[in-house]
Amino acid sequence: MEILRVENLKKYFPVQKSFIEVLLSKELKFIKAVDGVSFGVKKGEILSLVGESGCGKTTVGRLITGLEEPTDGKIYFKGEDVSKLPKDRRKEIYRSIQIIFQDPYASLNPRMKIGEHITDPLLIHDIADNDTARKMAIEMLERVGLVPGEQFFNRLPYQLSGGQRQRVAIARAMVLNPEFIVADEAVSMIDVSLRAAILNLLLSFKEEYNLSMLFITHDLSVAKLVGERIAVMYLGRIVEIGDVDDVIHHPKHPYTAALLSAVPSFDKRDLKVDIRGDVSNPIDLPSGCRYNPRCPFADDKCKESEPELEGDDFHSFACWHPLDIEVE
Amino acid sequence: MIVKNLATRIFKPIIPEAEGRNMVIAGLAIVSIILFMAIFADIIAPYNPTKFSGKPLSPPSPSNLMGTDNLGRDVFSRVIHGSRVVLMVVFSASAVSMAIGVPIGLISGYFGGKLDRAISMIMDSMYAFPSLILAIAIAAVLGPSVFNAVIAISVVYVPTYFRMTRGQTLSLKSRLFVEAARASGAGNLRIMRKYIFPNLVTTVIVVFSLSIADAILTEAGLSFLGFIVSAPTPDWGFDLSSGRPYLPSGYWWMITFPGAMVMILALGFALIGEGLSELYAPGRER
Numbered sequence: 001m002e003i004l005r006v007e008n009l010k011k012y013f014p015v016q017k018s019f020i021e022v023l024l025s026k027e028l029k030f031i032k033a034v035d036g037v038s039f040g041v042k043k044g045e046i047l048s049l050v051g052e053s054g055c056g057k058t059t060v061g062r063l064i065t066g067l068e069e070p071t072d073g074k075i076y077f078k079g080e081d082v083s084k085l086p087k088d089r090r091k092e093i094y095r096s097i098q099i100i101f102q103d104p105y106a107s108l109n110p111r112m113k114i115g116e117h118i119t120d121p122l123l124i125h126d127i128a129d130n131d132t133a134r135k136m137a138i139e140m141l142e143r144v145g146l147v148p149g150e151q152f153f154n155r156l157p158y159q160l161s162g163g164q165r166q167r168v169a170i171a172r173a174m175v176l177n178p179e180f181i182v183a184d185e186a187v188s189m190i191d192v193s194l195r196a197a198i199l200n201l202l203l204s205f206k207e208e209y210n211l212s213m214l215f216i217t218h219d220l221s222v223a224k225l226v227g228e229r230i231a232v233m234y235l236g237r238i239v240e241i242g243d244v245d246d247v248i249h250h251p252k253h254p255y256t257a258a259l260l261s262a263v264p265s266f267d268k269r270d271l272k273v274d275i276r277g278d279v280s281n282p283i284d285l286p287s288g289c290r291y292n293p294r295c296p297f298a299d300d301k302c303k304e305s306e307p308e309l310e311g312d313d314f315h316s317f318a319c320w321h322p323l324d325i326e327v328e
Numbered sequence: 329m330i331v332k333n334l335a336t337r338i339f340k341p342i343i344p345e346a347e348g349r350n351m352v353i354a355g356l357a358i359v360s361i362i363l364f365m366a367i368f369a370d371i372i373a374p375y376n377p378t379k380f381s382g383k384p385l386s387p388p389s390p391s392n393l394m395g396t397d398n399l400g401r402d403v404f405s406r407v408i409h410g411s412r413v414v415l416m417v418v419f420s421a422s423a424v425s426m427a428i429g430v431p432i433g434l435i436s437g438y439f440g441g442k443l444d445r446a447i448s449m450i451m452d453s454m455y456a457f458p459s460l461i462l463a464i465a466i467a468a469v470l471g472p473s474v475f476n477a478v479i480a481i482s483v484v485y486v487p488t489y490f491r492m493t494r495g496q497t498l499s500l501k502s503r504l505f506v507e508a509a510r511a512s513g514a515g516n517l518r519i520m521r522k523y524i525f526p527n528l529v530t531t532v533i534v535v536f537s538l539s540i541a542d543a544i545l546t547e548a549g550l551s552f553l554g555f556i557v558s559a560p561t562p563d564w565g566f567d568l569s570s571g572r573p574y575l576p577s578g579y580w581w582m583i584t585f586p587g588a589m590v591m592i593l594a595l596g597f598a599l600i601g602e603g604l605s606e607l608y609a610p611g612r613e614r
Contacts, residue, residue, distance in 0.1 A: 065511055091513060099511045106504035111526035121512035
């Protein structure tokens with residue numbers, strides 16, 4: 001059963017105009033951060049969302065969490081269209097969808113005790129009174145590895161290391177007993193030596209509560225490690241999505257292949273797919289396939305019409321000239 | 329110096345070790361001495377400040393430490409008693425402006441939009457007036473009294489608090505921890521109260537002591553022009569104006585001592601403010 005379904009999701013941010021442009025009444029321009037994204041996540045499944053910075057993967061996460069209102073498209077949570085629900089029901093749904101941010105140094109209030117970061121969500125949602133919330137927070141702190149919880153409860157964020165802070169962020173998300181977690185680059189700012197520990201902590205919660213996850217990352221090797229399914233995003237669109245092993249070993253889209261050949265750890269004897277130039281401007285997208293200016297295989301067809309995502313649940317891709325290669 | 333040693337011994341334990349610490353200690357020492365003077369004025373002052381206590385216009389001497397004024401009143405006693413009005417006016421006025429400016433700035437900055445533009449425009453137009461001119465205008469409309477002076481001065485300093493709070497709120501509301509609070513379901517009121525306001529407090533304290541330093545000068549100006557007290561109540565600014573006609577004839581002590589006190593008190597608060605802003609400088613986030 002799909003717990004989350006996203007249909008043709010779009011988010012355009014208006015571009016700030018200069019005063020002269022306003023006077024000349026130029027038409028409003030938009031950054032197309034997310035431009036028609038559809039995917040589903042099953043109960044208990046992890047979907048990794050990869051792509052280079054600026055491709056819109058963080059915006060997808062923020063849209064799902066309700067931190068951003070979509071310009072167009074639908075988000076279904078357990079079959080319900082989130083945007084159509086009354087306010088209190090939405091609050092309940094957003095309780096079940098929690099987010100863990102990338103930067104543990106910025107995601108904690110510097111003037112609030114560690115413990116209060118965890119009791120606050122409980123108090124907001126009327127789950128517990130002050131004393132119970134405190135008890136639950138201390139338990140949760142110890143569960144995420146901050147022992148003794150009693151001591152960590154009273155500390156301030158500046159007294160903790162980056163890894164410890166990220167554990168607090170995880171505790172804050174988990175204390176609400178969510179069903180869906182958006183992990184937005186949750187381990188990319190952590191020291192490499194601690195990355196595995198934080199990752200395992202997240203995965204242990206996933207096992208224990210049968211959580212579903214959207215794991216946003218730019219690191220294909222992390223995606224391979226955690227993901228059951230993987231979606232590759234380029235300039236606001238998903239270009240390839242499917243089973244993680246199949247996508248990584250049989251990439252169909254030249255962009256996925258180019259990403260793979262950029263990862264040093266993969267064995268890439270047969271894999272030499274180039275990528276040219278820089279990411280195109282998300283305000284004035286190239287015509288046809290949005291990857292065509294950088295693609296070594298692009299021809300006239302790619303410049304004229306944009307390919308749609310085609311295939312099945314196991315593996316689908318959006319490309320006129322899919323590759324047929326194997327990566328060890 | 330005894331004062332310095334004493335001040336260091338009292339204040340050092342409560343102030344974190346960092347740059348700006350000595351400034352804060354010096355400022356606190358000055359302010360607490362003057363505060364002490366104001367509270368125990370009746371005991372410290374050798375004479376009644378409103379009664380004849382020596383030959384008029386006599387220069388500083390052992391019996392009249394700062395000389396006497398044209399009516400034979402002891403300048404030293406008047407200087408000591410004069411601290412009361414200034415401190416009262418300046419503290420209550422600053423507290424009122426803070427109580428008005430900070431919440432308005434917080435709401436305006438947090439919600440933004442048309443309301444924010446309207447409030448900012450009003451505040452900016454108030455800010456465009458020189459503080460003393462605006463205070464004089466308000467005091468002139470309301471009439472001379474201590475209470476009206478408090479109102480006049482507090483109105484003048486509301487925009488200072490407003491601008492500072494609004495600016496800080498604008499930057500704080502886009503910080504990640506505010507987003508995180510929103511993701512865990514916190515409403516606007518809770519975000520302002522628990523996530524934004526506590527991060528404003530240090531800046532508010534700094535602005536509070538700096539604006540007090542400024543308000544002291546405004547108070548002295550208003551008092552000099554007769555908008556706060558009337559004879560025979562002692563007040564530094566007021567005594568400056570009553571001593572002024574005698575300066576050309578060489579009776580310097582009538583204005584030198586009250587004038588110096590205004591300066592020293594303003595300096596004390598400025599030192600606290602400057603020192604605190606160093607102490608809480610960005611990068612030393614705690």
